[in-house]
Amino acid sequence: MRIFIAGAGKLGYKVAEALSRNGHDITVVDTDDQALQRVNNNLDVLTAKGNAAQLQILEQFNMERTSVVLAVTDSDETNILICQMAKELGCARAAARVRDPAYAKQIDFFSRRFGIDFIINPDQEVAKEIGRYLVQGGAIHVEQFAQGRVGLVEYSVSLRPELAGRMLCELDVFHGLLVVAVSRDGEIIIPHGSTQLAGKDVLYLIGKTPDLKAFAGDGEPWPQRLLPRNVMILGGGNAGFYLARHLQELGAAVKIIEQDEARCAYLAENLRNVLVIHGDGSDHDLLEEENLSQMDALVTLTGLDEENLLLALLGKQRGIGRVVAKVSRSNFISLIEQLGIDRAVNPVLISAAAIIRFIQGGQIASLSLLFGGQAEVVEIIVTEASQVVGVTLADLNLPQGMIVGAIVRGSQVTIPRGDSVIRPGDRVVVFCLAALVNQLERLFYRPRGGFLRELWHGRKDSGNPSAD
Amino acid sequence: MNFGMVGRILGTLLLIEALILAVPLLVSVVYGETAASAFAWSIVITAAAGLVLTRIKPGSDTIKAREGLLIVTLGWAAAAVFGALPFFFARAVPTFIDALFECTSGLTTTGATIINDPEALPRGILFWRSFSHWLGGMGILVFTLALLPAIGVGGMQIYKAEAPGPSADKLVPRLANTAQLLYTVYLGLTVLAVLALVCAGVPLFDAVLLGFGAVGTGGFTPYSTPIGSVGGSAVPWALAVLMILAGVNFSLYYELWRRRWSSLGSNSELKVYLGITVLSAALVTMNLVRSLQYGWGDAAKHALFQVSSIITTTGYSTADYSQWPEFSKAVLFMLLFVGGSAGSTAGGIKVIRLMVAAKLVGREVRRMLHSQALVPVTINGRVVPQETVASIASFVFLYLGLFVAGTLLVALAGTDLFTSASAAAATLGNVGVGFGLVGPGNSFSFFSGPVKLLLTVLMLVGRLEMFTVLVIFTPGFWRQA
Numbered sequence: 034m035r036i037f038i039a040g041a042g043k044l045g046y047k048v049a050e051a052l053s054r055n056g057h058d059i060t061v062v063d064t065d066d067q068a069l070q071r072v073n074n075n076l077d078v079l080t081a082k083g084n085a086a087q088l089q090i091l092e093q094f095n096m097e098r099t100s101v102v103l104a105v106t107d108s109d110e111t112n113i114l115i116c117q118m119a120k121e122l123g124c125a126r127a128a129a130r131v132r133d134p135a136y137a138k139q140i141d142f143f144s145r146r147f148g149i150d151f152i153i154n155p156d157q158e159v160a161k162e163i164g165r166y167l168v169q170g171g172a173i174h175v176e177q178f179a180q181g182r183v184g185l186v187e188y189s190v191s192l193r194p195e196l197a198g199r200m201l202c203e204l205d206v207f208h209g210l211l212v213v214a215v216s217r218d219g220e221i222i223i224p225h226g227s228t229q230l231a232g233k234d235v236l237y238l239i240g241k242t243p244d245l246k247a248f249a250g251d252g253e254p255w256p257q258r259l260l261p262r263n264v265m266i267l268g269g270g271n272a273g274f275y276l277a278r279h280l281q282e283l284g285a286a287v288k289i290i291e292q293d294e295a296r297c298a299y300l301a302e303n304l305r306n307v308l309v310i311h312g313d314g315s316d317h318d319l320l321e322e323e324n325l326s327q328m329d330a331l332v333t334l335t336g337l338d339e340e341n342l343l344l345a346l347l348g349k350q351r352g353i354g355r356v357v358a359k360v361s362r363s364n365f366i367s368l369i370e371q372l373g374i375d376r377a378v379n380p381v382l383i384s385a386a387a388i389i390r391f392i393q394g395g396q397i398a399s400l401s402l403l404f405g406g407q408a409e410v411v412e413i414i415v416t417e418a419s420q421v422v423g424v425t426l427a428d429l430n431l432p433q434g435m436i437v438g439a440i441v442r443g444s445q446v447t448i449p450r451g452d453s454v455i456r457p458g459d460r461v462v463v464f465c466l467a468a469l470v471n472q473l474e475r476l477f478y479r480p481r482g483g484f485l486r487e488l489w490h491g492r493k494d495s496g497n498p499s500a501d
Numbered sequence: 502m503n504f505g506m507v508g509r510i511l512g513t514l515l516l517i518e519a520l521i522l523a524v525p526l527l528v529s530v531v532y533g534e535t536a537a538s539a540f541a542w543s544i545v546i547t548a549a550a551g552l553v554l555t556r557i558k559p560g561s562d563t564i565k566a567r568e569g570l571l572i573v574t575l576g577w578a579a580a581a582v583f584g585a586l587p588f589f590f591a592r593a594v595p596t597f598i599d600a601l602f603e604c605t606s607g608l609t610t611t612g613a614t615i616i617n618d619p620e621a622l623p624r625g626i627l628f629w630r631s632f633s634h635w636l637g638g639m640g641i642l643v644f645t646l647a648l649l650p651a652i653g654v655g656g657m658q659i660y661k662a663e664a665p666g667p668s669a670d671k672l673v674p675r676l677a678n679t680a681q682l683l684y685t686v687y688l689g690l691t692v693l694a695v696l697a698l699v700c701a702g703v704p705l706f707d708a709v710l711l712g713f714g715a716v717g718t719g720g721f722t723p724y725s726t727p728i729g730s731v732g733g734s735a736v737p738w739a740l741a742v743l744m745i746l747a748g749v750n751f752s753l754y755y756e757l758w759r760r761r762w763s764s765l766g767s768n769s770e771l772k773v774y775l776g777i778t779v780l781s782a783a784l785v786t787m788n789l790v791r792s793l794q795y796g797w798g799d800a801a802k803h804a805l806f807q808v809s810s811i812i813t814t815t816g817y818s819t820a821d822y823s824q825w826p827e828f829s830k831a832v833l834f835m836l837l838f839v840g841g842s843a844g845s846t847a848g849g850i851k852v853i854r855l856m857v858a859a860k861l862v863g864r865e866v867r868r869m870l871h872s873q874a875l876v877p878v879t880i881n882g883r884v885v886p887q888e889t890v891a892s893i894a895s896f897v898f899l900y901l902g903l904f905v906a907g908t909l910l911v912a913l914a915g916t917d918l919f920t921s922a923s924a925a926a927a928t929l930g931n932v933g934v935g936f937g938l939v940g941p942g943n944s945f946s947f948f949s950g951p952v953k954l955l956l957t958v959l960m961l962v963g964r965l966e967m968f969t970v971l972v973i974f975t976p977g978f979w980r981q982a
Contacts, residue, residue, distance in 0.1 A: 035674075058674040066886065077657065079674040093761075 034058070035099045036392065037124070039085030039115050040106035041068040043361060044130065044155070046076075047385040048103065051409075052392065053078050054470045060094055063106075086114045096122035101392050104129040109136060113143060120148040128391055130384070132156055134271055151391045155380040158387060159334075160275035162378050163357050167261055167330055168283065178412040178462045179441040184242045185213075185410050185462075190234040197234075202226035209448050210240035210248060213436045213464035214408065218371050221407060221466070223434050239410070239438030239462060241446045260285055261329030261355060267314035267344055268335035269293075269300045272359065272380070276332060277307045288323060290314045315340060320347075330355040338362055345374045408466050410438070413477050417457040420476050427451035434466035435473060502979070503568050505559025507575070510659075512554025514576050514645050518583055519548035525587065525632060529625025536623035539590035547583040567978065569658025573642055574970050577961055580641050581605040584633060593626045598950050598957075605957045607633030608641065609964035610846060612720020612816040612933030615946040615953070619723050624706065627723050631710040634719025637964070638747075638846035639687050640664070647680035662969045666843020666851055667893050672755050686754045687846075690746060691716045697739045702732035711817075715743040718846045720816030720933040727941050729819040737819045741806045745778060748813035748841025769881050774812075774842050774852045781836060782808040785829045792826040804829075811836040814848040816933035818941035830936060837926040837935070838900075848931030848963055850900055857885060857893045899967055904929055907959050914952050924948075928956045929963040 034057045038045050041063035049072060053059050059078040062085040063069050069080045083090045085104065096102070102119035104112035109131045116127035128151035131140070137157070143149050178185070190196050196204060201212060201224055214237040215222040215230070222228065230236075238245065260283055266273045269291030277287045281304065288308045291297050301309040312319045314335060325331070331348035333341040338360050345358035349372075360369060360377045369377040415422060421429055426437060426449055440447045441460040447453060455461060465473045526540035564572070581604050587593075588600035599615050606613045607630050619627060636644065640663045646656045656676045661669045671679045694712035699705055710723050722728060729737065749771060756764045765771065785804035789795045795803070803820050810817045811833050822833060840849015857878060864876045877884040885893075907925030912918060916938065923935025924945070934941055945956065962970045972978050 053674075058678075060674055073657070077674070077676050079671050 037094055037099050037102045039104045041072050043381045044384055045105045047381050048388050049076055049078050051389050056474055086111050091118055091122055096124040099124045102127045109133050116149045117147045126150045132271055134274055153384050153387055155384040156271035157275050158383045159272040159378050159380045160279055162383055163276055163332055164279045166376055179460050182242055182446050183439045183462050184245045186238045186245050188236045188238055190230050191232055196230050197232040199230055201228050209244040210238045211438050211448055213237050213239050213438055263328045264330045265328045267333045269296055273334045277304055281307050326351040328353050332357045334359045349373055410464050412460055412462050415455055415457055415459050415461060421455050422457055425452050425454050432469055435469050436464045438462045438464050505557050506562055506564055507568055507572050508554045508557040509559055510572050511576055511579055512551045515547050515551030518580055519544050519551055525625045525629035528628045532624045534623040534625055536591040536625040539587045542590055543586035564658050566658050569662045570969050570972055572659055573662040574973050576642050581608055587629055591626050593622050598953050602953045602957050605960050608637035609931050609960040610634050610637050610717045610719040611928060611931040611960045613928060613945050615944050617944050617946055618725045630721045631713040634717035635713040638717030639683055643680045646677060647684050672752055682755060683751055686751050694743045701735040701739045715740055716747045718747050718813045718815045727818045727820055737802050737806045741809045744809045744813045744815045748845050748847045750842040750844035752844055767881055770842050770853045773856055778809055778812055781832050785832055788826055788829045812839050813841045814930050814932045821941050823940040837930055837932055840930060854893045854897060858897050861894060910955055911952055914949055928959040931963050
């Protein structure tokens, strides 16, 4: 697929990275030389300098032959303009990032009148994600696949202390579930039967949705595991705004602390039944005055990663049950789990996953990025030509770090074992480390390797240098 | 430093070279020559070395700038060493250093030869000599990238280190596809060249060899005398046009194919390159007519041929220009340094670098008058980033520095100044023909072994545009941190 990305910022980069790994032809346009240089050095994509809203640039890259235009520059208006122009020039699909809440109500209008097929609002996605976490409690519903029949759940061992110290093969609590990865101190462990669980581990489980619900449900760590009553939000940006509105609608008492007076006025005007406090979120006295320690949940959403992390740590120290921090730089994510913060939400990864899902819609039906992008869970519709068809999983010898989590055939979901066989037309949900995505593609999409592949790997199979 | 990956890619390169050597082997077998066994042994040795290296299991498959530079330098060196084997085994040259000189000269598209009478060589060897021009022209590692997309992102580091010109731009998003496109253009141009030469009356075998040399801007010919007696009177004109075409940035042919005419018209490097060629040819023509009483047509033919041969760093000749008037020789000597456009198969400094350097001088002059003025250096209406300007300036300086050092070292062996200077310039710029003892029709065979080795290194350093090779000899390159 030919994909044109306007904007080489964090989001543009992440999307370009994931899509180029999956074999698409990508062009990235930006006005900033340094951003382009970074893209050029690390990714196999074409870069061009310029303002993508210029007709000249769009014409140069032939919109009629472009499948998707993705506008993720830092200006909403430019993004909308780029998409509109690209559509006018004949590109098949267009997606834009639009952040301003003022436009939130006219998304439909943009789609209908301007023909923009997909609009992503990272702040809203972040608010949704945090909302989901706060409302659902311990087990975090990360993603759904196969129209909701299969789910991926992140589950903390601390919710069931009796699991700690036991080996996976001794445990019989995972009925019909597959433990695809364990996150320990920010590192990914690919588990096997003799992996011993530790108290602070986070498990990644794939399984049928009802089984997952049953498992996560009877863990029930807190009887009151419903909505937190008192929530403090530090930082009244757009994400804070959406989150406050959402929680307030569910009946929580929400406090927002925001530094900027004009912004406070805006929040107070537009949010009902939310207490808006004008002040510095990093001021201890203010936080004490506002009863930080009495909160059920603390969410830090200021514009600075460092501030969010420090304030979240402070919250944890004061014994707040659930603390969530927004962190935009994905390489910090592994660090955060070590620090003991309950959850870090990364707007870039959440948005990237949503965009990739939109773009790849066909073959990769669903995708989510885990561990700050170090691993992916993808849903793939297997074609006839794929190498995995007709071989038992045991004989496939998938590399360590690539796990088939579920096979969906029609309406029937199977959690596979060694003797399971994939047939053409099946949807498979696969967990895969980012380093192995190339191989994933090779195994699941491409026909069996030819001479040159042999030459490259020095042997006949599809090659897997990491397994030996 | 990821040595595993370096070794593996070098091994792959050698396996590909072994496959490529099968082509001259075939030629040798078809003509029923004994040189076939020389090729067979070379293939066995190259393939064995390649197989050993490809057995390496790299710890990771990342290629950073360092690995890219090392792969390119070692890759060219290895290709030259193993490519020299057939010359040595077939006893076409007396020593291995001669074989190495000949093969490096071929791969770097220099065309400086140490063979005095090529007519006596087996056809397989002649074919391999000229075929190496064709392979080296577009870059042997670009060839590898075109065949092996699996190298992936790291390929960009290799592409950058090998690409001729100050910046390496991709034509399409995927590097492997870019490499394939470049080779498609290259192949098309080669077929065109061979057809044109056959139509002009050159026998097919010679046409193929001359075509490889012209499109790869190499310069090996199967004759010991200047071209001119072979085929019809149209041959020099056809070759001149082909050489000029090979000196154009290949991405422009892609633009042409995409029917983006405007990018052709607005390309200032193309204009300057053609301008220099036409102006020099006109000057030499007038000089020849006035001093040597040539007819206008004859003078124009020889002048255009010689000018395009030298500016594109090919090194063919239709006449012994050593006998030409001093002014004509001076023009040709200057052209030894120019080289064709960036992104072509030509060597030399490259027109675009000279343009930037000239504009830099212009800027300094303006700043003498307006000390506070902000004068950006622009090419094609776009500002050239300050770092690029600085790197181009240091490139030109280093190029001239290496030329001076090369001249001194060759002169140390007792050769006259004009020969020494033009030998250094002709090898560093991958031209392959100079003045004096290394003038047209002469060979480099009279140089001593060490001088041949020095010139071999100059050819390699010139083809890889100096920095790629030089950085490897700095201690910082090998430091882990």
